[in-house]
């Protein structure tokens with residue numbers, strides 16, 4: 001049966017162009033456009049949709065997504081708005097898995113729908129129910145990161161706007177200043193303002209830092225697993241740091257891949273421990289890596305990173321051949337696990353360094369030799 005997609009375009013705004021694009025997809029999806037949220041909900045209750053897209057330039061659209069979040073948390077929710085109103089919407093109502101800021105290229109909604117529905121099918125087929133557990137269903141893309149992406153996507157991003165956006169979050173400000181003044185960058189003079197840090201880092205690293213910091217706050221972590229989740233965060237940061245440090249030709253995306261690679265594990269741990277002790281039947285590490293990858297793909301994180309995370313524990317089995325990023329993440333993860341607690345070791349049980357595979361990668365051979373001197377005492 002074809003997936004149902006319902007779109008709320010109140011008042012017919014931008015309806016014509018979007019309708020033209022969507023009409024061409026009617027053979028593969030059952031698409032309906034609505035002008036009133038009541039009509040949308042009435043239809044959804046009789047014939048539930050898999051994906052809901054709503055224009056959130058007005059209260060009705062954001063109200064509809066909020067309602068759907070409570071009533072049908074398994075439905076993928078996409079917010080669509082002019083750039084400016086999307087900022088205010090996301091600030092007040094965190095209800096969307098993905099956001100589409102106007103102006104967008106005409107086929108952008110179709111590509112988003114296609115990707116999201118394929119991921120949803122994958123989630124359903126594999127019965128990854130634990131990712132859906134909790135009040136919010138699937139975790140939603142972090143808000144500050146989304147707003148930053150929207151601001152930076154404009155033709156002429158305003159530095160003051162970027163700075164004031166970052167300044168709204170003292171925790172992220174502190175983290176950015178700590179990173180920018182760390183030994184890694186080797187600055188002669190300490191940078192003391194967020195504006196200076198933003199100029200110095202540039203937009204890509206800034207986005208990565210904001211996402212990596214914000215993503216760790218996504219789940220309400222029950223006390224029973226607080227320590228494990230903290231250790232996982234530390235392990236993730238160490239993985240990212242090893243990735244940045246040990247590869248002379250650093251693969252693009254290694255920092256973010258390292259920081260994000262355990263998000264699925266954190267979500268599953270948080271969801272399955274709500275009422276006390278953590279459950280003992282967590283999915284294995286490789287399955288959790290694929291869960292993480294699927295979650296990140298749903299958020300629209302670049303496929304290169306999502307794919308590297310999916311295959312980083314078993315790069316030798318990657319059907320299309322593993323990328324340099326996958327290989328780098330594989331080794332960084334192994335390095336990060338050296339000397340950590342038995343809990344983290346336990347969570348990665350069964351994962352082994354694929355040395356034969358790594359030897360075939362020119363990007364990895366030097367760090368691999370270093371790793372061997374460390375573990376074999378230089379023999």
Ligand SMILES: [Fe+2]
Nearest residue numbers: 235261262333
């Ligand atoms: Fe890991």
